Amino acid sequence: MALPSAFLDELRARTPLAALIGRKVRLARAGGRQWKGCCPFHQEKTPSFYVYEDHFHCFGCGAHGDAIAFLMRAEGASFPEAVERLAAEAGLEVPKPSAAAAEREREARDLHAVLAAAAAAFARRLRLPEGQPALDYLRRRGLSEETIARFGLGWSGAGRGALAADLRAEGIAPEQLVAAGLLKPREDEGGFADFFFHRVMFPIRDRRGRVIGFGGRLLGDGQPKYVNSPETALFRKRRALYGLDLAREAAFRGAAVVVVEGYMDVIALHQAGFAGAVAPLGTALTEEQLEELWRLTPEPVLCFDGDAAGARAAERAAMAALPLLAPERTLRIATLPAGEDPDTLLAKQGPQAFQAVLDAARPLAEALFTILAGRRLPEAPEQRAALRHRLVAAAGAIRDRALAAEYRRALLDRFFAAARRPAGAPRLRGAPAAPPPRLPRPPVDPPAVRRERARILLAITLRHPWLLAEVEEPLAALDLPQGAATRLRDAILACHAAASRAGAGALDSAGLMSQLASAGVADALAWALEGTGLPAAAMADAQPAEALDAWWHFFGYLRGEADLAEDRREAERALVETNDPAAQRRLIRLTEALAALRRGDGTSGRDGFAGDP
Structure with a gap:
């Protein structure tokens, strides 16, 4: 039994296609929102296989489709198998076949067909003598014949019952037109009345190009000037x-x-x-x-x-x-x-x-x-x-x-x-603004700034050692100032590794600092925590998101733009290859850190961070 189209649309929307295909094909960016690589379905040396947001296309062999089609073709999966696998990864439950679901799907297909037939009838009526005023209106607005056809513009008709009469020959009953929002029952007289009357018609389509409703513009006097279809199963x-x-x-x-x-x-x-x-x-x-x-x-x-x-x-x-x-x-x-x-x-x-x-x-x-x-x-x-x-x-x-x-x-x-x-004191025309007073600034000491940033990063780690589950690798690779910073970093990583081997789970802050004091780095521990100027994120009561944001903020400054950009590229490659949520989180964090570094964002007390000039 066919699955509901709404479910399949949701499944496709939740499946990152580049990540899915990237498990089998090495992809490279080809513009802002597309990827390219060598086609997995035929032998080629020059890439002609392109992956877009919701479909792939090979300009060599013509292979084309969505995520479901890719799994079916690349792995020989049946349609139900491909859907089950993608749904499991997307966290969706595949709807169970039922008579009611089948009936709803059939009705939706019927409504699409009714609306398509109505759009064609409106377009034909635009070219009849009665549609001439509407066609003249569109031409006066500067629209070409090609544009009128591309948007499917039409004319509703000025005679009552015109649409029902047009579509009766196609086997479409008035009740179907009511369900499609094109007719409405007459409360007093019985029968049906046209919802759109004496209006230029604008078909409204979904992202797949299917008509789901209409807008209508009244010609001549009257209100409302524009009306849309009523809410329906599709609109x-x-x-x-x-x-x-x-x-x-x-x-x-x-x-x-x-x-x-x-x-x-x-x-x-x-x-x-x-x-x-x-x-x-x-x-x-x-x-x-x-x-x-x-x-x-x-x-x-x-x-x-x-x-x-x-x-x-x-x-x-x-x-x-x-x-x-x-x-x-x-x-x-x-x-x-x-x-x-x-x-x-x-x-x-x-x-x-x-x-x-x-x-x-x-x-x-x-x-x-x-x-x-x-x-x-x-x-x-x-x-x-x-x-x-x-x-x-x-x-x-x-x-x-x-x-x-x-x-x-x-x-x-x-x-x-x-x-x-000063408010209310606009600058006089032609008068230059007074220059701001030149106050002396203390000279910047880059090594001291770097040591302070390292101290803050390590203080955040000490207060929130649960961060190590995410930041262990980037912390180990970081080039920190020699001395207290490197000794403390190495000792923190050693404690974390020992806890992981023992299966003890995440360290708590007090336990970590006790182990560090016993490991002979009490002086470095005091250097990290007892100085002034630590941000709120380095306090024990900081929110987890605040601590994580601050950690990556200072990591970005310590890592440097070139290395940070390479880290981001590597994280992007890892996400394409693995589609792992942890890789996705790391890519997001590195992207944010790189963007902040390139903007030259400093920090200030009112933003919750301190220590940057």
Whole structure:
């Protein structure tokens, strides 16, 4: 019995295809979101086998498919065997066959067929005499015949019962059209009424290109101007994005994914060459839509109007996104000129004007400060304090602790920088700003800074020896200053190895320090713990995530950029070869440490770390 398509879609989404195929094929990155290697299905010396986010393709022999197809072809597994194996790795339970599940799947297939037939009927009606006003409207909006066909645009008809009459010959009953959201029962008169009437029709497709619903624009006077299909077994407005199927293909080719507000904005952008454009369906972005966007690209661009409504939309989107952010996925915010939307901007100034808007898109952290603070900091201390609380609360909404700390630091740094300029005292036109006073700075002693960083790293390890299960290998490879740091590090690793051999489990902090004192490194132990300036992460009551984040932070500075970059490449290779969760965690930590080092992030007391200049 066939498995539900929703389950199979979820299974494919949860399977990292590059990691799966990388167990059998040596893969190398070929662009931002794809890999390449020699095809496992035919002999070749020049790689022509490409792995994308959700499918593979060999340009030599034509092999093509998803994760299930790869296992079936590479290992000779049957379809049920491949599904069982992938489901076990993804933590999913394969649905048990049942008559009810089979009926639901059959109904879903039937609904897809009904909606496809309806889309074809609407497209045909657009070319009939009664559809001429709709076709004229689309042409006046600058759409080409190719664009109209690519998006499947149509006309609902102005006569009642038109759709049911069109589809009756194909064996589609009115009850099926009700289930598809195209008809609705009449409460008083009996029979059925068209849901879409006298409207230009916009088919809404899922990521696989299947029609799941429609949007309709009214021609002439009347409200509402736009309506969408009602919720059905296939159509969930919170999950759908208009233009998703076309944007998905464009994203694989490297196009920027841009979120705009309306159907016509999406269509005009695609026609102008911005093939990654999508739009929510008349509502603010939802968590489900953001997750769908991040499946396409790690950094989609949200494009808003440059008016008050656009500012409110940007704030809603930013607040919805904050809890979902992670080091590998974020947003950028682009703002259109006041009074313009993408469609009008393209019509007036051409694609180069919209490209300039995209080029000026700001990272979310930068845009978030403007969203919350406005164009000028408030003058009253109470208002500034309230703003500071809002900035801290916004950063605190991010679930990833390390990223939340980075956002908090970035937002507060901008707050303090803006506060140093007197509010209400704009610089006079043409008058140069007064230079800041040149205060003497103490000379930096690099060896002393390195010793202090090593001391902090070892203090964190001593207070939280459970970290050694993850950091034993990188700690052993670290080039620490000779003397107390190296003696203490070697003694810590020896104690950990002895506990592992004895099967004693993780050391606790008190037990580790007792063993170290007995091992003759009491002086090094005192050096690490009794000095001043240790961060909160080196205290016994620090949260585990805080301690782990701080450890990798100082590891990055001590390791150095070149070695850290090589560590990251090795971790990436290990993940592809093993698909091991521990390898994935290490890759994430090394990526964060390398990014922080390249940004030149220092530390300060308010971020919970100390000891960096």
